[in-house]
Amino acid sequence: MSATERLGLSLLHRLDPETAHGLSLLALRFGLVPLPGCVSLPRLGTHVAGLALPNPVGLAAGYDKNAAALAALSRAGFGFLEVGAATPLAQPGNDRPRIFRLTEDRAAINRFGFNNDGMEAIGRRLAAFHPRPVPIGLNLGANKTSANRAADFATVLVQCGPHVDFATINVSSPNTEGLRNLQGRTLLAALLQQAMEARLTLARPIPVFLKIAPDLSPGELEDIVDVAVSAGVSGIIATNTTLSREGLKSANRDQPGGLSGKPLFEKSTRVLARVSKLTNGTLPLIGVGGINSAEDAYQKIRAGASAVQLYTAMVYQGPSLIPRIATGLDALLARDGFASVSLAVGTGRSDWL
Numbered sequence: 001m002s003a004t005e006r007l008g009l010s011l012l013h014r015l016d017p018e019t020a021h022g023l024s025l026l027a028l029r030f031g032l033v034p035l036p037g038c039v040s041l042p043r044l045g046t047h048v049a050g051l052a053l054p055n056p057v058g059l060a061a062g063y064d065k066n067a068a069a070l071a072a073l074s075r076a077g078f079g080f081l082e083v084g085a086a087t088p089l090a091q092p093g094n095d096r097p098r099i100f101r102l103t104e105d106r107a108a109i110n111r112f113g114f115n116n117d118g119m120e121a122i123g124r125r126l127a128a129f130h131p132r133p134v135p136i137g138l139n140l141g142a143n144k145t146s147a148n149r150a151a152d153f154a155t156v157l158v159q160c161g162p163h164v165d166f167a168t169i170n171v172s173s174p175n176t177e178g179l180r181n182l183q184g185r186t187l188l189a190a191l192l193q194q195a196m197e198a199r200l201t202l203a204r205p206i207p208v209f210l211k212i213a214p215d216l217s218p219g220e221l222e223d224i225v226d227v228a229v230s231a232g233v234s235g236i237i238a239t240n241t242t243l244s245r246e247g248l249k250s251a252n253r254d255q256p257g258g259l260s261g262k263p264l265f266e267k268s269t270r271v272l273a274r275v276s277k278l279t280n281g282t283l284p285l286i287g288v289g290g291i292n293s294a295e296d297a298y299q300k301i302r303a304g305a306s307a308v309q310l311y312t313a314m315v316y317q318g319p320s321l322i323p324r325i326a327t328g329l330d331a332l333l334a335r336d337g338f339a340s341v342s343l344a345v346g347t348g349r350s351d352w353l
């Protein structure tokens with residue numbers, strides 16, 4: 001990390017987290033942050049659910065909710081981006097304050113509640129950004145006041161699907177009351193059927209992923225994987241934020257909301273490994289939760305992930321973390337004799353079971 005980046009992070013951390021978040025997006029949009037361009041090395045190139053990724057390190061949903069900084073983020077070193085979540089109608093989300101730093105734990109708690117500009121505005125921004133230097137996906141959400149939340153996912157997919165490379169069904173956010181109930185076998189099966197039927201109406205059917213929570217029992221996890229495979233989803237993203245507060249030290253540890261960052265790493269990686277075992281490695285998985293280093297990304301891949309995503313670690317280490325993780329991952333693959341990312345996927349799964 002450069003001295004300039006260290007100073008910038010120090011100044012941002014003097015502000016409340018949501019204001020700092022907004023300013024970081026503005027800094028990216030106006031070219032105030034040095035960007036290395038996409039990291040593309042032969043060993044890092046891979047394919048996930050038909051998507052050609054120059055490297056397997058992606059941006060997790062939640063940072064660029066409204067697709068406002070696509071051009072800059074495409075040059076930040078990521079191999080792919082996920083923006084959103086987008087809901088059919090614009091909504092303000094939950095009351096502020098709704099995001100909290102847990103500096104001692106290198107974590108954050110948020111309860112945003114799908115605040116976003118709505119699918120029409122977000123769709124216009126996605127449509128205007130073309131060609132796309134790296135694959136860009138959209139996280140699909142449901143409106144808090146919707147009479148039919150399950151239908152909201154299909155609605156956003158039809159509206160925005162033509163303008164993205166993949167979509168993610170997000171029924172695992174803890175910040176919209178009752179949303180996680182849609183992870184139950186019966187409701188999830190009906191929701192996925194609607195979404196996959198909507199996908200077939202697109203002129204260019206795109207991969208559709210399902211993002212799951214880390215707080216599922218073994219039986220619930222088995223049900224979700226079974227339903228997802230039966231529905232024909234393209235892959236599973238493991239995991240969203242957690243409601244667990246185990247082992248936290250920071251003053252904000254008891255704030256309601258979803259916990260992300262370093263404390264989530266072990267919990268989310270164990271879920272990832274279990275999903276990999278349940279699918280016998282036949283379904284592409286994306287590992288999310290607590291990645292702070294190239295070694296963390298490598299562990300996710302060896303646990304079963306074909307690609308990874310991160311967000312919270314940038315709050316503490318800045319955007320230069322992305323190329324550091326990508327190049328560090330390349331070195332780890334070389335060290336262990338893997339000629340490509342795909343050859344390392346799942347090779348350490350048993351360590352997490």
